[in-house]
Amino acid sequence: MQIHVKVNKVDHIHDVEPRVLLVHYLRDVLRYTGTHIGCETSVCGTCTVHVNNKPTKSCTMFAVQADGCEITTIEGLAVNGELHPLQKSFVEMHGLQCGFCTPGIIMTAADFLQRHRQPSEEDIRYALKGHLCRCTGYHNIIKSIQYAAGIMKEEVAV
Amino acid sequence: MSNTNGLIGQSVKRVEDNRFITGKANYTDDIVLYNQTYAAFVRCPYAHAKIISTDVEAAKAMPGVVAIYTGADLIDVNGVPCGWQVNFKNGDTMREPKHPLLAAGKVRHSGEAVAMVIADTREQATDAAEGVNVQYEELPAVVSAAAAVKQGAPVLHEEAPDNRCFDWELGNPKVEVDQAMAGAAHITSLEFVNQRLIPNAMEPRSYIGSYEAASGKYTLYTSTQAPHLVRLLMCAYVLGIPEHKVRVVGPDVGGGFGSKCFHYTEEALVIWASKKIGRPIKWTAERHESFLLDAHGRDHITKAEMGFDKEGKILALRVKTYANLGAYLSTFSTCVPTYLHGTLMQGLYTTPKINVDVTAVFTNTTPVDAYRGAGRPEATYLLERLMDLAAHEMGRDPAELRFKNFIPPFDGINQPGYQTQVALQYDSGNYHGVLTKGLEMLGYADFRQKQKEAAKDGKLLGVGFSTYVEACGIAPSSVAGALGARAGLYEVGHVRVQPTGKVSVYTGSHSHGQGHETTFAQVVADKLGIPMEDVEVVHGDTESVAFGMGTYGSRSIAVGGSAIVLSIDKIVEKGKKIAAHKLEASADDIEFKQGKFTVKGTDKSLSFGDIALTAYVPHVYPKDLEPGLDFSSFYDPANFTYPFGCHIAVVEIDKETGKVRLTRFIAVDDVGNVINPMIVEGQIHGGVVQGIGQALLEGAEYDENGQLTNGSYMDYSMPRADDVPMFETASQVTPCPHNPLGVKGAGEAGTIGSTPAVVNAVIDALWSGGHQVKDILMPLTSERVWKAMQDPVS
Numbered sequence: 001m002q003i004h005v006k007v008n009k010v011d012h013i014h015d016v017e018p019r020v021l022l023v024h025y026l027r028d029v030l031r032y033t034g035t036h037i038g039c040e041t042s043v044c045g046t047c048t049v050h051v052n053n054k055p056t057k058s059c060t061m062f063a064v065q066a067d068g069c070e071i072t073t074i075e076g077l078a079v080n081g082e083l084h085p086l087q088k089s090f091v092e093m094h095g096l097q098c099g100f101c102t103p104g105i106i107m108t109a110a111d112f113l114q115r116h117r118q119p120s121e122e123d124i125r126y127a128l129k130g131h132l133c134r135c136t137g138y139h140n141i142i143k144s145i146q147y148a149a150g151i152m153k154e155e156v157a158v
Numbered sequence: 159m160s161n162t163n164g165l166i167g168q169s170v171k172r173v174e175d176n177r178f179i180t181g182k183a184n185y186t187d188d189i190v191l192y193n194q195t196y197a198a199f200v201r202c203p204y205a206h207a208k209i210i211s212t213d214v215e216a217a218k219a220m221p222g223v224v225a226i227y228t229g230a231d232l233i234d235v236n237g238v239p240c241g242w243q244v245n246f247k248n249g250d251t252m253r254e255p256k257h258p259l260l261a262a263g264k265v266r267h268s269g270e271a272v273a274m275v276i277a278d279t280r281e282q283a284t285d286a287a288e289g290v291n292v293q294y295e296e297l298p299a300v301v302s303a304a305a306a307v308k309q310g311a312p313v314l315h316e317e318a319p320d321n322r323c324f325d326w327e328l329g330n331p332k333v334e335v336d337q338a339m340a341g342a343a344h345i346t347s348l349e350f351v352n353q354r355l356i357p358n359a360m361e362p363r364s365y366i367g368s369y370e371a372a373s374g375k376y377t378l379y380t381s382t383q384a385p386h387l388v389r390l391l392m393c394a395y396v397l398g399i400p401e402h403k404v405r406v407v408g409p410d411v412g413g414g415f416g417s418k419c420f421h422y423t424e425e426a427l428v429i430w431a432s433k434k435i436g437r438p439i440k441w442t443a444e445r446h447e448s449f450l451l452d453a454h455g456r457d458h459i460t461k462a463e464m465g466f467d468k469e470g471k472i473l474a475l476r477v478k479t480y481a482n483l484g485a486y487l488s489t490f491s492t493c494v495p496t497y498l499h500g501t502l503m504q505g506l507y508t509t510p511k512i513n514v515d516v517t518a519v520f521t522n523t524t525p526v527d528a529y530r531g532a533g534r535p536e537a538t539y540l541l542e543r544l545m546d547l548a549a550h551e552m553g554r555d556p557a558e559l560r561f562k563n564f565i566p567p568f569d570g571i572n573q574p575g576y577q578t579q580v581a582l583q584y585d586s587g588n589y590h591g592v593l594t595k596g597l598e599m600l601g602y603a604d605f606r607q608k609q610k611e612a613a614k615d616g617k618l619l620g621v622g623f624s625t626y627v628e629a630c631g632i633a634p635s636s637v638a639g640a641l642g643a644r645a646g647l648y649e650v651g652h653v654r655v656q657p658t659g660k661v662s663v664y665t666g667s668h669s670h671g672q673g674h675e676t677t678f679a680q681v682v683a684d685k686l687g688i689p690m691e692d693v694e695v696v697h698g699d700t701e702s703v704a705f706g707m708g709t710y711g712s713r714s715i716a717v718g719g720s721a722i723v724l725s726i727d728k729i730v731e732k733g734k735k736i737a738a739h740k741l742e743a744s745a746d747d748i749e750f751k752q753g754k755f756t757v758k759g760t761d762k763s764l765s766f767g768d769i770a771l772t773a774y775v776p777h778v779y780p781k782d783l784e785p786g787l788d789f790s791s792f793y794d795p796a797n798f799t800y801p802f803g804c805h806i807a808v809v810e811i812d813k814e815t816g817k818v819r820l821t822r823f824i825a826v827d828d829v830g831n832v833i834n835p836m837i838v839e840g841q842i843h844g845g846v847v848q849g850i851g852q853a854l855l856e857g858a859e860y861d862e863n864g865q866l867t868n869g870s871y872m873d874y875s876m877p878r879a880d881d882v883p884m885f886e887t888a889s890q891v892t893p894c895p896h897n898p899l900g901v902k903g904a905g906e907a908g909t910i911g912s913t914p915a916v917v918n919a920v921i922d923a924l925w926s927g928g929h930q931v932k933d934i935l936m937p938l939t940s941e942r943v944w945k946a947m948q949d950p951v952s
Contacts, residue, residue, distance in 0.1 A: 019281065033188035034181015036412070038360050039445040043871035046360060074181035087179040091171055094836050097844060098671030099178030100360040100412030106179065121884065128879035132871065134360050134413050135671050137847035137908075138879040140840060 003067040007032065008076025016063045022056075023047045025063035026073060034074040034103045038132070045131030048104035049073045055111045057130075074103035077110060085151040086110055086144070095144030097135035105131050109145050113152055119145070163752065165684040166899075169836035173690065174675040183410045186364035186381045191438040194366070195224050197428060198283035198441075200273035200290045201450070202265040205299040205522040205864020206312060209263060209272060209292060217275060217289035222282030225435050226290065227427075228273045229262025235430065238421050239395040240487035243642040244496050244518070247327040254323075255315035255520075257486035259396075259423045259430070265294070266314050266485035267522050268864055269450030274427055276439055299522035299864035303459050303480035306519040314485060314520045321519045323483055323492065328500040329512040329580045338474035338511040342465030346548035352536045353936050354457035354482070354858040355851075356874060357529050359670075361412020362448045367428030368438035375403050376429050382408045383419040383670050384708020387645065389700050391421040391489070397430060404429070408698035411670035415848070416528040417452040418670060419710040420489035449869035454858060455529020457482040458495065458536050464509075464544045470554055472563050474511040475503060477540065481518045484525035490710075491527045492518065497581075497641055498533030498629070498711075504578035505541040506589040506627050506802060507563040512579040522864040528710065530848055531906040534628040535913060542624040542914035547932060550925050556623050556918075557597055564589040564625075570895030575797070582629060584800045585902075588892045592826045593625055596804035599824045599886055605808070613926045618811040620923025624915035627802040630712035630903025633795035648794035649713070650706045651721030653682065653729060655787035657774035659767030661686065661693045664790075666706010667718030668698045672905060673837045674714060680833055681719055681899065685726045686766055687753025704790060712801075712903025715833060716894065721793035723898040728789040733769045739780040740764060740772065799894045799902035803827035805846070805911035807919040813927075816944025818854060818920055820883060825911065828890040830902035838904045839887055845908020846885060851877045852909075853916035857937050875937070 004013050007030055016025055021040075026032045026049065038046035040059050047059040050072040077084045086106045089095065096102040105128065112119070112127040119127070124145050125138070133141060177183045202209075214226040237257040244252050261272045273290050277283035298312040305311055306321040313319055329335070339345065366379040376399065382388050385406040393401045411418060428439045443451065459480045465473040481495035500514035531538075549556035565576050570586035577583050605621055612619045632638050635646040652664035663682055667674055679693040686693075696702050709718075730750050737755035738745040747758050756763035764772075772779065773787040808822035825842055832838050855875040859868045868874045893900030913936075920938050924931045924946060931946045 017281070024280075027188075028190075031190075032181065033185075034183070036185070036361070037187070037442075038362070039871050041445065041871060044360065044445075074179075078180065083179070090179050091175040094172065094840050096175065096178055097673070097840060098360065098411065098413040099175075099183050100185065102178055103181050122880075125880040132358075132360065132876055132878065134358055134415065134848070134876070135844045136840060137843035137845075137877075137885070138882060139843040139885050142879070142884070 001064050003064055005066050006070045008072060018062065018064050020063045021059055022061040022063045022066050023058035026058060032073045032075050036100055036103065038101065045108065046101050046104040048107045050107060050111065055108045074106060077106065084110060085148040089144040089148035089151065093140050093144040093147050095136065095140045101131060101133045105133065105141060113149055117149065117153060119149060163684055163687050165680045165690065166833050168834065170676055170680055170690065170834055172673045172676045173679060174673065185361055185410045185412055186366060186379045187442045189366060189379055189409065191366060191368055194438040194440055195276050195278060195435065196280040196283045197439050198275050198287040199271040200275065200287045200292060201269045202261065202272055202294065203268065204265060204294055204296045205268045206297040207265045207294040208297060209261065209265060210295055211293045212273060213291040214273060216291065217286045220282070220286040220289050222278035223286045224276045224278065224437070225431065226273055226275050227260065227431060229258060229260040232259050233262060235259060236396050238423055238426065239391055240492055241391065241489045241644050242493040243644065244324050244326055244492040245642070246324045252324045252492060253315070253318040254487060255317045259427050267524055268866060269524065271423065274431065276431060276435060301521055301523060301860045301862060301864050303457070303482040303519045303521065306521045307480065307517060314522060318520055323487065323518040323520060326496050326516045328514045329503065332513050335474045335476050335511045335513040339463065339465040339476060342473050343468040344466045344552055345463055346544055346551055347463040348544055348547060348933060349461045350543070350933050351935060352456045352458040352460065352539055354526065355455040355529055355856050356449055356858050357415045357417035357452055357455060358448065358876060359413035359415055359417055362443040362445060363418065363422065363452060364442040365425050365428045366438055366440045367432040369433040369436065371436065375405065376432065377405045377407065378425060378429050379407050379409060380425055381411050381418055383411065383414045383668055383710055385668060385698055385700050386666055386706045387708045388421050388425060390645065392426050392429065396426045406700045408668050414670040415530040416455065416532055416710060419708060420453055420527055445871065446869055449874065450524060450866060453488040453525050453527035454484065455526065456536060457526050460540055462540050462544055464548060466548060466552065470552060470559055470562050472507055472509045475509050477503060477514045479516045481516055482521050482523065482526055483518050484521060484523045486525050488525040488527035491525060494528050494533040499537050501580050501582050502534050502537035502629060503541070503580050506565055506587070506625050508565055509579065514580065523860060530845065531909040532711065534906065535849065535910045538624065538626045538910050539914045542626065543917065546623060546918040546921065557593060557602065560593055560623065560625055561590060569892065583797065584627065585797055586892045586895050587627065587800065587802055588828065588890065589625060589802060591890050592802060592804040592828055595888055595890060596806050596824055596826045599888060600806050609926050616813065618813060618923040618927045620809050620919040620921070620926060622807045622915045622918025622922055624805045624911050624918065626911045627800055628907060628910050629798040629800055631716040631795055631799050632711055633717065633798055635794050645707065647707060648792050649717040649721045650704060650790060650792055651718060651725050652704055652790035653722060653725040655729060655770045655773070657771055659688065659692065659770040661688065663693060663695045663722060664703040665695060665697050665718050665722060666703055667709045667714040670709065672709065672714060672841065677715060677833050677837055678719060678722060681722060682726060685723065688766055712905040715899065715901045716799045716897055716903055717793060717795055719899055719901060720795065720897045721791050724791035724793055725789040728791065729787055732787060735780055735783055736769050736772050737764050740778055796896045799830065799897065801827065801829040801902040801904065801907050803907060803911055805915040807915040809916070809919040809923055811920065811923045811943060813947065816940040816947060818938055818943055820850065820916065822886065823883060824886045825908065826888045826890060827907050828892050829904040829907060830894040831891060831900040832889065833901065841904045842887055842908045843885055845906060846912040847877050847882055849909040849912030850882060850916055853913045853936055853938060855881065855937050
């Protein structure tokens with residue numbers, strides 16, 4: 001089947017088998033390998049991308065379902081070469097270790113911070129319920145997201 | 159320790175992070191080789207079965223199929239080896255059945271591969287794997303270690319008719335321990351299960367094998383913690399390929415926690431088959447395969463008794479453990495319940511008589527091996543549960559009981575190391591310090607007051623302690639060899655100063671999230687007095703790193719970092735000779751500080767960059783000195799390092815449901831000198847949560863037929879963000895006296911310390927409410943805690 005998608009602001013038209021998962025299309029065909037596969041069952045969150053601005057687990061969506069959609073992956077999060085505040089904050093607060101779950105968590109958090117400008121620790125922990133990280137114990141992920149919220153607040157103020 | 163620009167000890171941000179936060183990291187599954195094929199495995203659904211027939215013909219005719227191999231094709235190929243020989247206490251050799259690359263004749267655990275299907279695409283390989291028709295005759299399975307040693311239990315291997323791999327013993331003779339125990343005023347005894355855990359690194363294992371006919375060379379890309387170790391085991395023990403014909407690359411690795419330091423069957427298979435088909439082969443595990451096939455952790459059944467005199471001093475410890483090794487011996491499986499478990503039974507205490515007896519057995523389950531902590535969490539769990547329980551039983555305070563029994567402080571320099579009853583000699587320790595600090599952070603007196611008031615209101619609050627010591631960086635090689643290790647346990651550090659003064663560091667350690675590219679660069683930049691940007695750290699490729707042993711057992715900085723320091727010392731020494739020649743002075747009069755070689759007492763100096771350039775453009779140069787500034791060192795430590803600490807958990811229990819809420823977690827860790835506090839704290843956080851996972855959430859569940867019944871993330875509960883609080887951490891520094899950086903390991907400490915602290919806190923909460931509970935089976939689910947409250951005499 002032919003699909004037409006816009007990924008990280010670039011249009012793509014491809015013929016794909018109906019059974020190809022969106023994550024496989026992004027990784028194998030478009031070579032956006034920053035989106036990872038951790039469980040193939042929507043539970044670990046490593047494959048999270050934005051589909052029409054909504055965080056979506058790309059391991060349980062067929063590529064053909066994304067026909068006509070606008071998709072953003074971790075590779076498309078920076079704007080004009082400027083890293084997203086979350087990308088900066090994960091470095092600043094040591095929010096990652098092995099980095100495998102990081103792109104998915106950043107994509108979820110990017111959407112979350114759009115809707116919650118001053119989140120509490122509890123809000124953030126709840127927002128991350130769909131993600132697993134085996135390295136960090138979440139402590140520094142929480143701090144990274146709080147730190148990014150601070151940067152974004154300043155940016156709005158400016 | 160820091161001798162130049164003070165980078166050591168700073169929380170420098172990680173230099174490797176940029177590629178991870180932008181999606182530009184390169185994990186094995188991200189790599190695509192030209193003309194690459196994909197492998198899928200046909201896996202046995204039974205835990206124990208005879209293979210009656212395997213029909214691959216229909217599958218071979220399916221679209222895209224390149225080749226299909228079965229166990230029959232590999233009869234003449236060795237299995238994957240066990241890296242540690244642990245013999246029976248009577249001297250008999252350990253039973254070591256073949257661990258075949260593909261099962262032939264018989265299958266011994268659910269998920270074991272019986273055929274490898276290779277096709278042009280992943281989907282075609284998966285489809286064709288379903289087209290392979292295997293007929294089995296199911297056999298009775300044995301799942302638990304306790305059942306495996308019973309008369310008449312199903313037998314896995316002809317070589318081990320009683321399912322025993324070995325019976326092993328360490329410490330004082332049993333009779334001496336029995337005598338000491340007979341004089342005890344109080345004996346605390348505990349029978350418990352240290353449940354089986356599934357490591358679950360977030361990146362599933364992934365391998366690509368390729369063969370280049372023109373050169374006769376193989377390349378293996380692998381999600382491994384130890385590329386050189388994989389090459390050594392695969393070449394020397396399994397495939398008989400000369401090592402110089404194999405390149406092993408470990409690109410970015412998405413977590414390991416031990417599970418990626420072993421040599422797995424699939425690694426050898428993609429290499430073996432890549433030559434057969436003349437095309438590269440990729441295999442990436444799906445999560446259900448990770449659950450079934452990544453080596454599991456723990457799985458001990460233990461009875462332990464600790465005897466005390468009437469003052470509360472420990473007189474003796476007696477331990478009997480049955481260790482479940484699964485169906486086959488994984489790489490380090492045999493040393494985990496023995497030399498990484500029995501040797502830790504001294505804990506931080508002056509216990510004069512200790513006997514540890516371990517029976518290791520085969521069962522129809524996934525092989526068990528080292529998982530974060532590996533033996534040491536099991537030992538610490540045993541000791542620290544006994545200590546808190548003994549305090550409850552004797553009506554003593556658990557902190558006071560520990561202070562009474564601690565080994566007095568020793569720095570390993572002015573006071574000798576502490577010789578334990580169980581083979582090890584601790585390097586340095588100040589156990590009073592970490593507990594004192596932990597109690598301060600907790601506000602102990604206030605907590606006990608609050609607990610009493612809560613109990614009056616019908617609420618259950620509890621505090622649990624765990625003071626641990628562990629052994630990292632197994633060493634020296636001669637001792638490990640005498641105990642059965644089949645590999646050396648040194649590390650290689652190669653430092654190449656480029657003509658421009660930039661520095662490339664090649665280390666046999668291999669990061670799978672620990673931040674080696676930052677920590678090691680800090681050490682080198684500090685020692686050479688140059689900016690960190692001038693240092694690159696290369697790891698994970700046998701082609702660029704001459705040799706190494708990899709990252710496991712919290713060894714990277716203590717062993718790998720020390721090897722790098724040895725090479726830096728050689729560079730500085732040679733640099734002094736070059737500087738002396740150019741400055742017309744004696745090498746003895748040259749000092750190296752702040753990146754400058756200076757004639758002592760003068761202002762005559764040359765920069766590090768000047769010396770580097772001179773070494774490669776040796777026009778004005780000492781007559782007898784070789785050009786170049788490039789040194790490699792093998793560092794074989796004199797001893798393990800022994801980090802220690804105090805972990806304290808505070809919990810609340812919901813009396814209606816039994817739900818445990820972890821409200822505070824305090825970790826005071828002493829890992830010797832710290833190179834990068836931010837990274838060390840991160841290691842502690844992650845380790846603590848893995849330990850909390852064992853206490854409250856995780857546990858592999860097998861049914862009686864040997865089926866893993868919770869082999870998915872929907873069934874196996876791993877800690878999520880809302881299961882844990884923010885952590886309160888602090889550090890104490892007692893340097894390691896025997897390595898050049900004074901550092902100890904930090905990667906596993908959190909996991910080792912945290913589990914008993916959490917369980918002890920729940921038990922303490924129950925006692926505060928009048929439920930005199932000795933033990934609850936981990937994980938402490940709401941149901942189990944609730945039941946314990948209904949039945950206090952459990």
